[in-house]
Amino acid sequence: MNLFYEDVExxxxxxxxDHRITEADIADFCRLTRDHHPLHTDAEYARDAGFPGIIVHGLYGLSLMEGxxxxxxxxxxxxxASLGWDKVRFLKPLVAGDVIHVEMDFTAKRESKGRGIVTEAVRLLRGDEVVIDAEHVSLIRKRG
Known part of the structure; x- marks a missing residue:
């Protein structure tokens, strides 16, 4: 499927x-972003904070939504281009072993200088549970 502005309904x-998150994924995100907070690297620290173990960075979850x-x-x-993410809410923690997927809906569109701007409601889910809720705005081409 390849949508141009005119195709968006x-x-x-x-x-x-579905995608399964692994401890290696979390460690890779720590390395890439230089964010080695103990919530993401130290299971005992994370448990003391009330989590079942190390948790996924919120921004890693948001990145997974785009990916x-x-x-x-x-x-x-x-x-x-991506014009940005708005109304981002981290509602529930994610941990290694969680299986997630994304649901998205087109909520708005408008023309701008011969191109199209499309707004998407995007949700990251673990089963039926919304973990991250956000709005994404994309700049896309028109046909021709």
Missing amino acids: LGTSHTTP LKTELHLYDESSI
Whole structure:
């Protein structure tokens, strides 16, 4: 699937395949971002803070939302830029072993200088439970 501005229908929903988070994923994100807070590296510290073990960085969860959404191939030939993430809420912690997926809906669209701006409601879910809720705005090409 490859959507251009004209193809986007408000209310349309898309769901990604599942993805399992691993301890190695969390460690890799720590290394890449230089965020080695003990909540993400020390299971005992995380347990003392009330979690079952080390937790996923909120920003890693947000990054996964974009990555999983990209695997849908909605904008392979039409994407110009991400204009930003708004209304981001980290609702529940994620831990290694959690299986997640993304659900997204098109909520708004408008033309801008010969291109299109599309707004998506995006949710990261563990089963039926929303873990991260956000809004994403994309700049995409029009046909022709």
